[in-house]
Amino acid sequence: MICEAEIAAALRGLFEGPVAVAVTRPAAPQPPLMPGEAAHLARARPVRLAEFTAGRSAARQAMQALGLPPQPVFTAPDRAPIWPAGLVGSISHCADCCVAVLAHARDYAAIGVDIEDDSPLPDDLVAEVCTPSERARMAQPQASAKRIFCAKEAAYKAQYPLTKTLFGFERFEVQFTTRHAFEARFTQATKGFRRGDYLPGRIASVTGHLVTGVAIGQIAAKGA
Missing domain, CATH: 3.90.470 (Ribosomal Protein L22; Chain A)
Structure with a gap:
């Protein structure tokens, strides 16, 4: 419930x-x-x-x-x-x-x-969602494949109104800076963003769900 x-x-x-x-x-x-x-x-x-x-x-x-x-x-x-x-x-x-x-x-x-049930990402989707370097970091508790998936979903939704660009999971590289914060970094130049630019986001686990948020241009942080 x-x-x-x-x-x-x-x-x-x-x-x-x-x-x-x-x-x-x-x-x-x-x-x-x-x-x-x-x-x-x-x-x-x-x-x-x-x-x-x-x-x-x-x-x-x-x-x-x-x-x-x-x-x-x-x-x-x-x-x-x-x-x-x-x-x-x-x-x-x-x-x-x-x-x-x-x-x-x-x-x-x-x-x-993004909101998802807090359960493991199916094995057959891990390679599709996560880059090799992301998979290498998954030994860290905060960097599970499902959390990476959620981070990329929220980052994609945040960038789309600005870029109107469709792309796959490989366009973002996610690195968790803390248990509840991450950076979704562009691996390719995208309209309005250079390769290496990143979108900061946050993630939380609550009542069996993962919730993730990414804000662009928020008033509290230049470039966020």
Whole structure:
């Protein structure tokens, strides 16, 4: 059984500046989607529709936490959420939980968040997700393949609104600086980022889940 309050508190702790967070459950009843939000989901399976609905519900709860009226979050042709003007944010879901993190664009350039169940990454995915040097560091407790996967997911979501660049796991090299902090370093030049530039992030384990956050341009740290 998930504890929404504990997950929400862990999410807030991932960011230096002000953010609004919300946690929902796909299995629980949610308010209906707003007109136009489900335009691309005509053939979606019920489980996908439930996840999407829970994610949009979480996004609207986060808007209200920022003191804003709930607004639709449409989907771009590349499937990325289109946030209302003046907001940045990120949505993530796993089997039993959806999370949304939103902030004012004056405080962040972009945000990326990921939630996963805190279980080992399947063996057949380790080589796909982790570079040879990352695998060599996995003797360190904080550098498990699943934690590396989560870090890369959050970093990718943070960079995408700025670069609009699709790429694979090999484009980031993750190194944990502490148990709860990491750097996701670009292994290739990407629009707006040089090879070797990095995105700092944080990770936490809470109620059987891993939550990860990456912020770009946050007010507390130049270059973060």
